[in-house]
Amino acid sequence: MSSTTDMAAGRAQIAARTLRTDRWWLPPLLNVAGLGAWVVYATVRAFMQNWYFVPEYNYLTPFYSPCVSNGCVEQAAHFGRFLPDVWWLPYAAISLPFLLLFRLTCYYYRKAYYRAFWGSPPACAVAEPHGKYTGETRFPLILQNLHRYFFYIAALISLLNTYDAVKAFIKDDGSFGLGLGNIILVANVVLLWLYTASCHSCRSIIGGRLNHFSKHPVRYKAWVGVSRLNAKHMQLAWATLASLAITDAYVMCVSAGWFSDLRIVG
Amino acid sequence: MSHWHHFRVWRGDQGGGKLEDYPVEVNEGEVVLDIIHRLQQTEANDLACRWNCKAGKCGSCSVEINGKPRLACMTRMSTFADDEVVTVTPLRTFPVIRDLVTDVEFNYVKAREVPAFAPPEGVAPGEYRMQQVDVERSQEFRKCIECYLCQNTCHAVRDHEENKEAFSGPRYLMRIAELDMHPLDAADRKDMAQDDHGLGYCNITKCCTEVCPEHIKITDNALIPMKERVVDRKYDPIVWLGNKLFRR
Numbered sequence: 001m002s003s004t005t006d007m008a009a010g011r012a013q014i015a016a017r018t019l020r021t022d023r024w025w026l027p028p029l030l031n032v033a034g035l036g037a038w039v040v041y042a043t044v045r046a047f048m049q050n051w052y053f054v055p056e057y058n059y060l061t062p063f064y065s066p067c068v069s070n071g072c073v074e075q076a077a078h079f080g081r082f083l084p085d086v087w088w089l090p091y092a093a094i095s096l097p098f099l100l101l102f103r104l105t106c107y108y109y110r111k112a113y114y115r116a117f118w119g120s121p122p123a124c125a126v127a128e129p130h131g132k133y134t135g136e137t138r139f140p141l142i143l144q145n146l147h148r149y150f151f152y153i154a155a156l157i158s159l160l161n162t163y164d165a166v167k168a169f170i171k172d173d174g175s176f177g178l179g180l181g182n183i184i185l186v187a188n189v190v191l192l193w194l195y196t197a198s199c200h201s202c203r204s205i206i207g208g209r210l211n212h213f214s215k216h217p218v219r220y221k222a223w224v225g226v227s228r229l230n231a232k233h234m235q236l237a238w239a240t241l242a243s244l245a246i247t248d249a250y251v252m253c254v255s256a257g258w259f260s261d262l263r264i265v266g
Numbered sequence: 267m268s269h270w271h272h273f274r275v276w277r278g279d280q281g282g283g284k285l286e287d288y289p290v291e292v293n294e295g296e297v298v299l300d301i302i303h304r305l306q307q308t309e310a311n312d313l314a315c316r317w318n319c320k321a322g323k324c325g326s327c328s329v330e331i332n333g334k335p336r337l338a339c340m341t342r343m344s345t346f347a348d349d350e351v352v353t354v355t356p357l358r359t360f361p362v363i364r365d366l367v368t369d370v371e372f373n374y375v376k377a378r379e380v381p382a383f384a385p386p387e388g389v390a391p392g393e394y395r396m397q398q399v400d401v402e403r404s405q406e407f408r409k410c411i412e413c414y415l416c417q418n419t420c421h422a423v424r425d426h427e428e429n430k431e432a433f434s435g436p437r438y439l440m441r442i443a444e445l446d447m448h449p450l451d452a453a454d455r456k457d458m459a460q461d462d463h464g465l466g467y468c469n470i471t472k473c474c475t476e477v478c479p480e481h482i483k484i485t486d487n488a489l490i491p492m493k494e495r496v497v498d499r500k501y502d503p504i505v506w507l508g509n510k511l512f513r514r
Contacts, residue, residue: 002424002425002426003423003424003425003426003427003428004358004359004424004425006427009361009427010280010361010362010369011358011359011360011361011362012276012278012283012355012356012358012362012368013278013282013283014276014285014355014358018333019330019332019333019353019355020332020333020334021332021333021350021351021353022332022334107470107490110469110470110471111469111470111471111472114469114471115471120421120469120471121421121425121471121473124334124335124419124473124476124477125330125333125334125335125358125419125424125473125477126333127421127424127425128421128425130425132426133421133422133425133426133429133467134467135422135433135464135466135467135468135469136466136467136468136469137464137466137467141469142466145493145496145497145500145501146501147497148494148497148502200486200490200491200494201494201497203491203494204491204494204495204497204498205494208491208494209494209495209498209505211400211446211447211448211449211451212397212400212449213397213399213400214397214399214400220399230486231486
């Protein structure tokens with residue numbers, strides 16, 4: 001039983017779990033729907049092992065980057081093929097787990113899923129359903145402190161995504177090309193960089209851990225910039241989920257031949 | 267322009283209590299504290315409430331209004347529909363004394379447990395020299411009026427009385443962050459934050475930030491940076507190696 005409704009602690013004897021009259025349940029519900037839908041889509045696509053590459057325009061979906069499975073088509077495998085081609089191993093199995101862990105340990109997503117999926121708390125001043133709470137003091141949640149390592153790896157993976165987006169400007173015949181797919185890939189990469197740079201760990205590493213900004217003017221300026229981005233971390237977190245899904249869906253549709261790429265040049 | 271409004275106010279003490287209904291006159295421009303005062307003057311002369319400045323700066327009139335922790339003096343009646351019932355209860359995290367007044371001793375105990383500013387060796391009061399850029403982060407935290415709305419709403423203690431011993435709450439973890447970021451503070455506060463004040467109990471769900479009447483970004487600017495500083499100390503070998511190599 002939550003202490004909020006526990007009469008023994010000397011608190012005001014109010015039995016109601018909350019007296020809030022607004023729709024406090026709506027944000028957690030939207031988060032469950034949004035995050036749940038994205039996880040289902042991403043899981044299906046990661047294991048689909050099909051329609052991930054458009055050879056004519058070098059479009060590679062970020063869900064398959066880097067494509068390092070023996071099942072990858074040769075043009076998509078920019079960094080070699082060495083993972084076994086089995087159904088249970090995604091073609092980008094060396095990057096996807098780290099991207100998942102980067103988001104799973106992200107300070108924004110933690111807030112979102114602690115509230116939405118675990119009800120801890122479901123909303124402010126709404127009693128949580130759990131009888132005991134130790135926060136992030138014990139295993140497994142103490143591992144949330146590893147967020148910065150996944151940040152380092154996510155930054156490297158963003159470099160890979162940038163490489164993919166740049167390479168997509170060169171068509172398979174070696175000539176320059178520009179289509180709607182390029183614009184989507186580049187927009188996705190820009191958003192990914194903004195989300196990665198706005199990370200709270202990045203903010204700390206870049207300058208937040210300093211006590212004397214005056215002695216480190218360059219890091220201070222960088223910290224100011226990252227802090228501005230950091231204020232938009234939630235928005236960027238959702239924008240990148242959307243951009244990743246849109247980018248992947250676009251590449252899938254063009255690759256499957258459901259519609260053709262809108263070409264601007266070449 | 268005035269109208270009549272339906273108020274429900276929790277009346278009682280540790281022995282028991284209940285929500286009592288009061289029809290009350292509300293005038294244009296009034297705040298909830300005005301209505302509480304009107305009730306004291308008219309229908310409930312013995313209604314207990316704590317208040318002082320009526321300007322959102324003393325932090326005394328913290329209550330819960332329609333379930334949300336708020337300052338009664340900063341909650342305008344115009345934010346409620348005319349037919350909306352307004353329920354006012356005491357803070358639910360602290361022991362009640364009477365009616366809307368709670369015993370906030372927990373916060374004073376936790377305040378005393380945070381060691382004060384420790385100047386570096388050999389620097390006497392009057393010799394402190396700091397750049398503005400080095401102290402402006404901490405200045406945000408100095409806006410705190412100690413209304414304890416953040417302490418009240420944090421589920422780590424609100425829903426778990428047993429955590430009060432181990433967890434100091436957002437207000438005092440913010441105080442530790444303020445001192446840890448201070449350019450002249452010589453005390454080591456990272457281990458203290460994690461081990462003695464329960465920083466790990468914070469699961470950064472940001473309710474402290476949501477209810478802060480001073481709009482201090484408690485979670486983003488104090489608690490998360492403090493968590494990252496603890497990671498520097500306890501969980502990051504790269505920072506450890508950097509410190510060794512460059513002798514910071």
